[in-house]
Amino acid sequence: MTRQTAPAAPRKRDRDTSTRALLNAGIEAFADYGYDAATTRDIAARAGLNEQLITRYFGGKAGLLVAIYEDFLVRQHDVQVYAAAAPASGVQAEIEAFLLAKHAHFRETHKLVLVLVPRLLIDAETREQIDMALLERATTILTERLIALQRQGLIRADVDVVAMGDSIAFQSFGASFIAPAVRGTPESYIIAQLKGFARVVARGVAPDQPACHNPS
Template sequence: MTASATRSEHKTPRRRDRETTQENLLQAGLEVFSEYGYEGATTKMIAQRAGSNEALISRYFQSKEGLLLAIIVRYISEKKEMRLTYPPRETLEAEFCSYLHCRVEQDVRFKDFIRIIVSRAATDPTLFDKIRQHVSYHPDPQLMERLKILQKKGQLPLPCDLHQICFVIGFQSFATVFMAHIIMGKDKDETLATLQDFARVYACGLMQPLMH
């Protein structure tokens, strides 16, 4: 066994320890930020929740804000990778309703953290710019494939911007959860009902060219 191979083996446990520590800090940060808000949360509280040394937050994330940014980036990435748990629907309206239901279920679970993301981004231009640098919008490839199938079945007109449709659906889902559920205090069922009404109207509007 070479010396380099030996060094590589010695580094592997350290790398695992580092990844475990980072994961624990990210999860603890998510919980503490959600419970106490950004201003109320401290690096000491987060480190204690993670069972880690407070200094490791600075080492791995530079600062409390750096940790928040890392959590935001991961949250958005995980949301994009969320698998659809329902089979393809036969109509555009049914597909929109099922898709929005999946998205709402996820967003409602993280409503406290979403409140922090929006409030910090609105009041901290520097953080907002960093979020934009790390996060770019891409249409959900799963929804895109579902729409392409429906288009082949005649459920959508051919000269149709599927990218824009995906954007509208994603934006409407997030905006409705934020305004109706988080700000106005409507329960999940009311929020879903609002989105389903939107899905029906939007689907009908998209199908109008096929009705003439």
Template sequence: MSETSQLKTTPDEGAESQKGKKRDRSASEERLIAAGTEIFSKHGYSAATTKMIAKKADVNESLIGRYFDGKEGLLLSIIERFIEDLRTEEPPYPAQATLYDELENYLLFKLNMKDDRDCLGRIIIVQCLTDNKFRKKALERIPIFTDPNLLKRLETLRDNGKIPATEDLEGICQDLEAYIHGVFLFDLILSETPEKEVFARARKFLARYTRGID
């Protein structure tokens, strides 16, 4: 084989090697996120250790520092992933004919996911209250978002004349998301208010909120 031929094959081999490394890293990150979610939920943030997480994920402990900049970074990545899953999940109920009905179904759908969010929610609250640096990082990386699925449904209602054309649809989505976060964190977790009471309050809130819009 000539020297020229060897030079031509080397870049291809290098590219394949880089792709393989990226796949390996991606697989390790996924295992660490899954393991971290389980360990944090089971033991809490303080009691969970990187050794426990790495053992559960079956990877070298040093990868937590390399890929996530430590235990705190891993928790933030887990929260980001969880919120992204919430953003992309299509509501299971059919599109509704009025703004009130659409928001009511959406709100109840999200609040009924309490069991899935409970452990992480408690961990977030504790860390934000006890660790100011974590709180700042969480606020930077986990903003209030607009759910694209809800926004699409509101746009359909507006196109059908059910919402005035002048209404800020993204603002409605953000208002509802902020309300859901508040109910979830303060009513369902901190106060442990019965769900029946929480849902009754939510319906009253929506009735007032949609008055003049719907």
């Protein structure tokens, strides 16, 4: 009696591979057309996949946009480069390292951020989906390092380092994203401004030096 071989199960496309293909296709489509004009049909066609997978994996186009940006946050400069670097030994160097890492990230994701920011402003669905802890992770790391520097006596005890970290992050967004996007500010000028800002802030939070008294 001849044993019959059971039919082979249909080969399933690896989900990770499909997800990566859709993320890459979404980056291209959003960069080419913006959020509203980019369609899930076009994105799926670029990835060579069924359009329904966008809903299944990401919950729709808004979810795909959020997933793309969060993927950049994990893989690109914002978190990986800054977090991987050892803490600086001084306040100015730490602030400068943060600002330059964020600047590199904004350069890398400029077109994508141009698409994402308006969605965050006008679309509650997009805001609800984004992982704010991930979005703010680099700022959280900066704040933790500023706290450590304060404990070492390099930042005055009366300085609110949490507010300080938030202010530095806002400066980063304004200088590295808004300035080039709206004003076309040259790269060399931005870098100089970021370094100057780090220097000024460090001086402003430095412990007071004991007054020197000249002998009479």
